[in-house]
Amino acid sequence: MKKLGIVSILLFLCAPAFCQLQGTLIGQDSANKIITTAVPFLTITPDSRAAAMGDAGVATSPDANSAYWNAGKLAFIEKGYGGSASYTPWLGKIINDMSVFYLSGFYKINHEQTVGVSMKYFNMGYINFRNDQNIDLGRFNPREYAFDFTYSRLLTEHLGIGGALRYIHSNLTGVYTNSSTDAKPGTSVAVDIGVFYTKPLETKNSSISLGASVTNLGSKISYSDDKNKDFIPTNFRLGGAYKTELNALNSLSFVLDFNKLMVPSRHDPNSTPPSLLKGVFGSFSDARGGFKEEIHEITTSIGMEYWYNQLFAGRLGYFYEAKDKGERKYLTAGLGMRYQEFAFDMAYLVPTNNRNNALAETIRFTLMITFVPREKEKESVTD
DSSP: OOOOHHHHHHHHHOGGGOOEETTEETTOSTTOOOOOOSOGGGGSOOOHHHHTTTSOOSSSOOOTTHHHHOGGGGGGOOEEEEEEEEEEESSTTTOSSOEEEEEEEEEEOSSSEEEEEEEEEEEOOOEEEEOTTOOEEEEEOOEEEEEEEEEEEESSSSEEEEEEEEEEEEESSTTOBOSSOBOOOEEEEEEEEEEEEEEEOSSTTEEEEEEEEEEEEEOOBOSSOTTSOBOOOOEEEEEEEEEEEOSSSEEEEEEEEEEEEOSOOOOOTTSOOOOHHHHHHGGGTOOTTHHHHHHHTEEEEEEEEEEETTTEEEEEEEEEOOGGGTOOEEEEEEEEEEETTEEEEEEEEEESSSSOOTTTTOEEEEEEEEEEEOOOOSSOTTO
């Protein structure tokens, strides 16, 4: 498969820094303020429902993909067990062998406790590598994946918390070695922490939900030696959702998410990199432009979801990122269907500026299946 030369060069020479945060290539920003991390595939929205709502999902109603957005949501799922499978084409307009696969499953232990597992796999297709003497090194398939285990628990009927443990593996160049570069696969471990609150309002047939999560909080990753390590995309997500039942057949939900990478802003490469904890906690005050630049590091996702008779859904969304931090701006739309135990969702993305996006004009799919509603136990600490 024919590839763009720039893709091969980036993968070959700059593996740890090959960050394409849903379409924004490193170094394209004139002010050089874009925050970069290793393994940015972790930030790609895996499920089509959230993707159709501008990548908002921290406080939406729980489903089989809840663990990715907020581990605290998973305990509120009403079915006994189930799973989902999602497919996302990557750079689909110019390449047909790059994609993101996401598999997830959950099991409700009892009324209060739910566990989940998931896998995210980023396939970058096949690339022909050459060294600095233009000698053919053969063909290689760069790929990255992450395995998760999630535990979620109700504290009250309206409040849930959860956590996840994640193993990350990133192999961008195989085991290529030359006189100046020793490349190896990078590995890391990380955790997620999430809180979710939902409660009916006094207004008839409406509810409000709030959610917060910290994801990918974990060790730095290296593709060569311990002297060269990169932060993974630790992210803080905060949001809310409002749902109203218009009548017996129609419902409408509005969602809003704010996201901020908890990694250091760009600094002098000749300076000593900050430690993990210093980089994470210092990320709220280390921007050279002060408070104004810190605010620019927050991205906004807005979405709307309409359901008819819990059978058919229509979704719209918008994602906004400041100009000096990547300028990702796009509209999203999608459809959903539910029939008994089965569900199908699809999403579509359209950039609203002149910047290219790796997901532009591609259709994403999610299939879900859930079984066996669980009855509430007679004795429960949440009662």
